[in-house]
Amino acid sequence: xxxxxxxxxxxxxxxxxxxxxxxxxxxxxxxxxxxxxxxxxxxxxxxxxxxxxxxxxxxxxxxxxxxxxxxxxxxxxxxxxxxxxxxxxxxxxxxxxxxxxxxxxxxxxxxxxxxxxxxxxxxxxxxxxxxxxxxxxxxxxxxxxxxxxxx
Numbered sequence: 001x002x003x004x005x006x007x008x009x010x011x012x013x014x015x016x017x018x019x020x021x022x023x024x025x026x027x028x029x030x031x032x033x034x035x036x037x038x039x040x041x042x043x044x045x046x047x048x049x050x051x052x053x054x055x056x057x058x059x060x061x062x063x064x065x066x067x068x069x070x071x072x073x074x075x076x077x078x079x080x081x082x083x084x085x086x087x088x089x090x091x092x093x094x095x096x097x098x099x100x101x102x103x104x105x106x107x108x109x110x111x112x113x114x115x116x117x118x119x120x121x122x123x124x125x126x127x128x129x130x131x132x133x134x135x136x137x138x139x140x141x142x143x144x145x146x147x148x149x150x151x
Contacts, residue, residue, distance in 0.1 A: 034067070035063045035064075035065065036060075036065070036066060036067055037057075037067075038065060038066070038067045038068070038073060040052045040056075041070065044074060046081075047080070047084055048074070048077035048078045048080065048081040051077040051080045051081065052074075052077045055073075055076075055077075055128065056073070059126055059128075064127060069126075072122065072125060075118075076119065076122035079119045079122055080119050082111065082115040083112055083115035086108040086111035086115055089108035089111075090106055090108045090109055090112060
């Protein structure tokens with residue numbers, strides 16, 4: 001299983017020259033999807049809806065979204081909500097629980113780990129990981145990057 005391909009727009013944001021990716025390879029335009037923000041599903045949990053409202057405007061400014069991304073964004077936002085709930089449970093109740101067998105890891109510890117992995121995986125698809133932060137920041141403005149000799 002190899003790396004997941006990044007959207008063309010994200011590869012261009014990281015690129016070294018117009019139309020090139022960070023390695024100098026030509027970036028072919030992807031399918032001609034309409035670049036519009038998807039509507040948030042009505043059934044999102046409160047925390048997931050808040051995460052949707054937080055990330056969608058920035059992704060839309062970078063033309064990284066299309067209506068067809070709705071399910072993937074919903075999965076990312078609900079994974080974030082699960083991570084938060086599990087993390088708050090651990091903070092409230094501690095890392096361990098007492099059971100007949102003795103002290104055991106709190107079930108929310110595993111839930112938080114699993115949700116965190118899911119958040120990281122979905123976030124990578126949208127360029128929301130720390131490793132892509134600089135590329136997103138560079139692409140969010142209309143001015144050329146003064147540090148980029150090709151821009």
